[in-house]
Amino acid sequence: MTAQIHVPSLISRAGAVSALTLAAVGGSMLAPGAASEAHAATTVHAGKALKVAASKRGAPYRYGAAGPSRFDCSGLTLYSYKKAGKKLPRTAQQQYNKSKHVSRMSRQRGDLVFFHSGGSVYHVGIYAGSGKIWHSPKSGSVVRLEKIWSKRVWYGRVR
Structure with a gap:
C-alpha cells in the first residue's frame, strides 16, 4: 500500500505550491520514505x-x-x-x-x-x-x- 499525503501540514514554500497544485488537480504525493x-x-x-x-x-x-x-x-x-x-x-x-x-x-x-x-x-x-x-x-x-x-x-x- 502506498502512503499518500493530500494536505501536508509542515512543508516548505516550494513544497506548498507543489502540494496545492497537486491537490487542485486531484493528485497525490508520496510521503518521504514510503515504500512503493x-x-x-x-x-x-x-x-x-x-x-x-x-x-x-x-x-x-x-x-x-x-x-x-x-x-x-x-x-x-x-x-x-x-x-x-x-x-x-x-x-x-x-x-x-x-x-x-x-x-x-x-x-x-x-x-x-x-x-x-x-x-x-x-x-x-x-x-x-x-x-x-x-x-x-x-x-x-x-x-x-x-x-x-x-x-x-x-x-x-x-x-
Whole structure:
C-alpha cells in the first residue's frame, strides 16, 4: 500500500505550491520514505524466497540440481524464488545479469549475494541478514546458513 499525503501540514514554500497544485488537480504525493507498491511486492517475494531456502537446510549439494531435494548454488536460488512467484535464469552469472544491482549498504534480507573473481560470478546465495547467507556451497556439502567469508561480493535484488 502506498502512503499518500493530500494536505501536508509542515512543508516548505516550494513544497506548498507543489502540494496545492497537486491537490487542485486531484493528485497525490508520496510521503518521504514510503515504500512503493512495487517495492513492497519485491520485499514480500524476497522474504518468501528466504524462508524457502532456509526450509531446505541440510539438503545435499548436487551439481546442476535445482530441487526439490538436492541443489547447487544457483539451483537453490532459482528454486527458492520460483516458490516465491519469481522467475530466475539458471546460472549464478545469468542471475547476476538479470538482477537489480544494489550496494552493500542497501542490501536487504532476501537479496542475492554473488561471489566473483574479476568480472565473473562463480557462486550465489540468498542474504539472510547479519552478514550471513543461505547457500548450497559445494560437492559433499549441504544447504546451510553461513557467514559471508569474502569481501568480493556483489548484491542483486530480484525484480
